[in-house]
Amino acid sequence: MEEDNNKNMILAMVLSALVVLVWFFLFPPEPPVEPATTAVTQTTDGVATAPAADGAIPAIAETPAQTRETALAKTNRIEIKTPRLSGSLSLTGGRIDDLQLTDYNVRLNDPSEKITLLSPAGGPDAYYTLYGWAPAGGLTYDNVPTPTTVWQVEEGATLTETSPITLKWENGSGLTFRRTISVDAEYKFDITQSVENATGAEIRLAPYGIIARKGEPETIGFYILHEGVVRNSDGEIQEIDYDDMPDQDLDPRENANIDAIGVETEGWIGFTSKYWMTALAPQSGQAFNSVSKYSASNDTYQTDMRLPTMAVAAGATQSVTTSLFTGAKEYDVIKAYEDGGIAKFVDSIDWGWFFFLTKPIFKVMHFLNNLIGNMGWAIIGLTLIIKAILFPLAYKSYVSMARMKELQPEMEALKEKHGDDRQALQQGMMKLYRDKKVNPAAGCLPILLQIPIFFSLYKVIFVTIEMYHAPFFGWIHDLSAPDPTSFLNLFGLLPWSTPDASSFFAIFSIGVFPILMGVTMWLQQKLNPAPTDKTQAQIFAWMPWVFMFMLGQFAAGLVIYWVANNTITFIQQYTIMRSQGVKPDIWGNMFGFLRKNKDTA
Structure with a gap:
């Protein structure tokens, strides 16, 4: 069993690394801005x-x-x-x-x-x-x-x-x-x-x-x-x-x-x-x-x-x-x-292919920026509006997740009963879902809706000049650039500099907001029912930290949106699950996970 767990862990890490590489191929960090003029000699003109x-x-x-x-x-x-x-x-x-x-x-x-x-x-x-x-x-x-x-x-x-x-x-x-x-x-x-x-x-x-x-x-x-x-x-x-x-x-x-x-x-x-x-x-x-x-x-x-x-x-x-x-x-x-x-x-x-999303997203964000006077807070305000619009769908999704969470002991019992017989396990779970009137796919809808919204917001933050050198607060002076802090130098406490943004090693130079993004994503994940497959569960367990590094060199404005979105989602989902009689033990799950790994070792 321990050997299988090790294999699954290695597989999860390999898949996570593959996700990182694919993501950076599709969304490479923006190269540093170069001066608009360079002293290049021309031989002809x-x-x-x-x-x-x-x-x-x-x-x-x-x-x-x-x-x-x-x-x-x-x-x-x-x-x-x-x-x-x-x-x-x-x-x-x-x-x-x-x-x-x-x-x-x-x-x-x-x-x-x-x-x-x-x-x-x-x-x-x-x-x-x-x-x-x-x-x-x-x-x-x-x-x-x-x-x-x-x-x-x-x-x-x-x-x-x-x-x-x-x-x-x-x-x-x-x-x-x-x-x-x-x-x-x-x-x-x-x-x-x-x-x-x-x-x-x-x-x-x-x-x-x-x-x-x-x-x-x-x-x-x-x-x-x-x-x-x-x-x-x-x-x-x-x-x-x-x-x-x-x-x-x-x-x-x-x-x-x-x-x-x-x-x-x-x-x-x-x-x-x-x-x-x-x-x-x-x-x-x-x-x-x-x-x-x-x-x-x-x-x-x-x-x-x-x-x-x-x-x-x-x-x-x-x-x-x-x-x-x-x-x-x-x-x-x-x-x-x-x-x-x-x-x-x-x-x-x-505006790109999703102009029907990027245009209204920018207009709302632009309106909020003119109203508030700060593009960072405008991004957070936009996140609140998006979450409010999607709340009816999210409510149904979170209720479904709460019921799925209640079924976790019965699902574990089915796994013990059927062992490696995957067909029997699948049939048992489908019967359990029908009896309890639970739709396991209901929780995916808000996530699917957020994918084009996330991409459109990324596009808006990337191409609109209103983000250029726009400050938020504290150490964020340019929402179009990555969070300038880094844990590699203890966020400026140590004297050495961090890798250049164009370097591959910049992926390991993550700041405060990317770390907050990873933590809030992890908290949100703990409210969701764990996958029954151990390999899938281990991959999901790694995903918050993989995304933390993936988004570390993205524009700070986008990471701020992700932190705000995760935080609001966590509050909504936690509140709805409590209203359904489910009391998630976030920190107990964490320490239990650590104790389990220690006992296994």
């Missing part, structure tokens, strides 16, 4: 340009710079300064290519380095926007401004939320181009492009906007998170990963005559990451085409917004206004832009 009338993309080479600062210094610039943005735009090409988010630090409580979103062409990690006109009819690129055209400042000195700027360029053949750029107090630029025709004849040309980035950017690479192109094409949200762009089929609109475009009437297109996004959007109701592509010749990922060809009569002036969002995907901000006419803009947040 190309500036993305607009499509010509035949759809061709001519490459324009630039001498690469060693650093971002060197690339910025190569062109004359106009400063951008708003409450939430800082940077500059280049008079060469009129590119918006230097932007930092002043409200977001790369490292927690370290304001020395802000999140850098856009960087100039020719420098490392180039990521920038371009605007211009594609020639049609008898015009060529010699007649219109290009990405390397040097613009003159006609009006304005610094671009702020209260002071737009206007750039001007004359082609020397009777065409005058202007570009007026304004920005609001959040993250949206409005770009008005105009052309004045003094040539004496009608001209034809088409406005465009481009977002380009040099080389494939560093991504988190987690399968539940989309990073790459995101767009709304007439109400349909489409996503393309960076690594899929080189292999995507040529968009039929790419080589279409410029006069043929204009099939979309609402939408936007851009690049998104976990928390940040840059996107182009036409005015509401404006016909346009959106195209994404990868250019192997200059290793550039690109999204285009192309508007229909415009006919400008002799002596006339035509203009068009489009918008550029470049900033943090804050729900309130992008929802306001959606209400202002950018259709389905909140779907730029990666």
Whole structure:
């Protein structure tokens, strides 16, 4: 018997370890946040340009710079300064290519380095926007401004939320181009492009906007998170990963005559990451085409917004206004832009397949955060609401568990009676369940319902920026990061540091909340009837501690939810079982288990 117990214990440990490995494959801990800019030297570079009338993309080479600062210094610039943005735009090409988010630090409580979103062409990690006109009819690129055209400042000195700027360029053949750029107090630029025709004849040309980035950017690479192109094409949200762009089929609109475009009437297109996004959007109701592509010749990922060809009569002036969002995907901000006419803009947040759960979960949590002023307490408040909604089902489940608990002595008697005859034991138990009117599967329903809720909450905590560097209390300063305490250094009492989050050994570095999660899960488990099979019982006995290590490197917000959920569940179940006449002996079971193991040894 002792040998069988040892085999069962080894099997339980092996299965538990397998669960850990599978879990970490499916839900690996998030790698540490790296600065948005790195000093990587590029050997070649190309500036993305607009499509010509035949759809061709001519490459324009630039001498690469060693650093971002060197690339910025190569062109004359106009400063951008708003409450939430800082940077500059280049008079060469009129590119918006230097932007930092002043409200977001790369490292927690370290304001020395802000999140850098856009960087100039020719420098490392180039990521920038371009605007211009594609020639049609008898015009060529010699007649219109290009990405390397040097613009003159006609009006304005610094671009702020209260002071737009206007750039001007004359082609020397009777065409005058202007570009007026304004920005609001959040993250949206409005770009008005105009052309004045003094040539004496009608001209034809088409406005465009481009977002380009040099080389494939560093991504988190987690399968539940989309990073790459995101767009709304007439109400349909489409996503393309960076690594899929080189292999995507040529968009039929790419080589279409410029006069043929204009099939979309609402939408936007851009690049998104976990928390940040840059996107182009036409005015509401404006016909346009959106195209994404990868250019192997200059290793550039690109999204285009192309508007229909415009006919400008002799002596006339035509203009068009489009918008550029470049900033943090804050729900309130992008929802306001959606209400202002950018259709389905909140779907730029990666809600995932369970959007019907993740959206309402986030909205409730967001409401509670605005009400309470603390996202950690909002998570606990959300847990209370979820438990209240599921309580009718939970009540039936806990009553069933209480009755199952009462049947434990009779089940043990059946095991003694039938021994290794599993068929007879199973038949006896089924008869016992029928006689006592107990449904052993009833206790599984709340658990099954919690699985999609748990996954959806994990998704929300993982992808929404409202968790980024959001504090709870005490030592929890960032709900999007793991609990920083660790029993390996006695929670900071010992002088040595803990393993890095990217290390496999970080799984053994668990903090206060993961330990609380394991304890509360163990307490909850003690209220449930033990499995009749010894191997299953041993696996279940190990599960709280296995999950404690599994969740140790997950976002603190998720572990806080799990602790709150376990605690509320334990209180509900304990109270209901007592009302059914069952008095669980939690600590007696624990000490009895220890005494039994000691006697066996």
